[in-house]
Amino acid sequence: MSDRIVSWHPAPSKPSYTPPPGAVDAHCHVFGPMAEFPFSAKAKYLPQDAGPDMLFALRDHLGFSRNVIVQASCHGTDNAATLDAIARSGGKARGVAVVDPAISADELAALHAGGIRGIRFNFLKRLVDNAPKDKFLEVAARLPEGWHVVIYFEADILEEMRPFIDAIPVPVVIDHMGRPDVTQGPDGPDMKAFRALLDSRDDIWFKATCPERLDARKEGGMGDPWDNFAAAVAPLVADYPDRVIWGTDWPHPNMQDEIADDGHIVDMIPRIAPTEELRRKMLVTNPMRLYWPEES
Ligand SMILES: O=C(O)/C=C(\CC(=O)C(=O)O)C(=O)O
Numbered sequence: 001m002s003d004r005i006v007s008w009h010p011a012p013s014k015p016s017y018t019p020p021p022g023a024v025d026a027h028c029h030v031f032g033p034m035a036e037f038p039f040s041a042k043a044k045y046l047p048q049d050a051g052p053d054m055l056f057a058l059r060d061h062l063g064f065s066r067n068v069i070v071q072a073s074c075h076g077t078d079n080a081a082t083l084d085a086i087a088r089s090g091g092k093a094r095g096v097a098v099v100d101p102a103i104s105a106d107e108l109a110a111l112h113a114g115g116i117r118g119i120r121f122n123f124l125k126r127l128v129d130n131a132p133k134d135k136f137l138e139v140a141a142r143l144p145e146g147w148h149v150v151i152y153f154e155a156d157i158l159e160e161m162r163p164f165i166d167a168i169p170v171p172v173v174i175d176h177m178g179r180p181d182v183t184q185g186p187d188g189p190d191m192k193a194f195r196a197l198l199d200s201r202d203d204i205w206f207k208a209t210c211p212e213r214l215d216a217r218k219e220g221g222m223g224d225p226w227d228n229f230a231a232a233v234a235p236l237v238a239d240y241p242d243r244v245i246w247g248t249d250w251p252h253p254n255m256q257d258e259i260a261d262d263g264h265i266v267d268m269i270p271r272i273a274p275t276e277e278l279r280r281k282m283l284v285t286n287p288m289r290l291y292w293p294e295e296s
Contacts, residue, residue: 004034004046006259008251012061013263017270019063020280024287026068027175027209027247030055030085031075037084040076044127047074050251052085056092058250062266068291070150070175071098071120072253073127079111086115094291096120096150101135105142112144117291118173119143123153123161133164140168146293148172148205154179155190158197171203173245173290176210182232183221191232198240205243205290208233208282211268212252212260224264230271237272237282245287246273 032039032049039046059067067089071082079097086093096118097111119139123131140149149168152175153161165172178197180190198204211229215221221228237244246269248262273279288296 004048005254005256006048007253007255008050009259009261012058012261015062015263015266017267019266019269019283020276021065021284022288023064023283024066024068024245024291025059025062025064025247025250026245026287026291027070027207028055028067028250029070029072029253030081031072031251031253032081037075037078037081039074040078042076042129043074045074045254047251047253051081052088055085055250056089058248058262059092062248062262065092066287066292067093068247068287069093069095070247071096073098073122073124074253079114079116083111083114083116098122099139101132101139103139108142108144112147117146118148118150120150120152120175123151123157127152137164137167140170143170148290150175152176155181155193158190158193162197162200165197165204166200171205171290172201173205173207175207176214176249177206177208177233177236179210179214180232181219182214182228184232185228186232186235188232191236195236195239198243202243205245205286206236206240207247208237208244208272209247210249212249212255212258212265216255216258218258223258224260226268230268234272234274237278241278241281242286244273244282245290246282 031047077100082095094115097116148171150173211226215226215229217223
């Protein structure tokens with residue numbers, strides 16, 4: 001792999017919508033810098049450096065207070081870049097790690113001390129070579145107190161994921177709502193199946209994230225301003241207000257063909273959460289319960 005990709009907007013606009021004080025961007029990543037934190041030999045994409053300084057400048061520009069940094073597949077199971085960004089945040093970031101399932105208790109404790117509060121299981125074939133469910137369940141059973149599991153999968157495998165998700169002994173957070181086809185609308189089969197999953201346990205949370213991916217023109221969607229996403233996701237947020245969190249998804253890996261303006265992504269917030277109370281839950285109360293429970 002040679003070319004390093006850029007998927008982020010060079011100068012995001014200032015959003016019209018202003019997030020409330022304490023708002024958390026609960027899904028974003030850092031890449032490198034590569035000279036200090038090399039990418040995994042198994043990485044399926046090689047991005048340009050997108051380090052903590054850029055992330056924190058964007059946080060301030062968009063009007064957020066905190067970040068949850070999610071380990072991306074290009075860094076494999078070496079969480080050094082994520083931990084470095086958290087350490088540089090002055091307490092304003094926490095994270096989600098990707099670990100070798102054979103990780104020791106001491107290593108998990110070190111991740112906790114570094115601000116990690118969950119681990120991510122990625123099932124996207126274009127991003128990872130394998131996702132061993134038996135090993136994932138084993139490590140999920142011995143996580144530090146208060147941690148959760150983040151799962152990334154696409155809607156076409158939701159049914160086969162159900163027994164695995166049922167067996168996870170800690171709270172579960174689903175990335176990007178399991179990537180439903182938002183062009184089906186709020187009552188389409190993908191949203192129905194996702195609601196059935198949410199109804200199966202009251203400790204399954206979801207990220208109402210990624211209009212730029214789920215409603216991309218290349219996916220048959222509408223592109224910015226992502227009207228299919230707004231129509232499909234708003235009813236879900238309304239019906240599960242205590243289990244939804246939100247994030248920018250910056251730096252939008254693998255979206256180099258349809259680069260999103262992060263200001264426009266923030267302006268999706270009042271469209272999917274039209275009341276102040278919903279927005280406060282989605283942006284402050286809920287992510288604080290998962291990532292800064294001692295303050296919430
Ligand atoms: O930013 C995301 O959440 C989605 C990604 C990248 C990713 O998750 C990863 O590399 O681990 C994607 O769909 O390519």
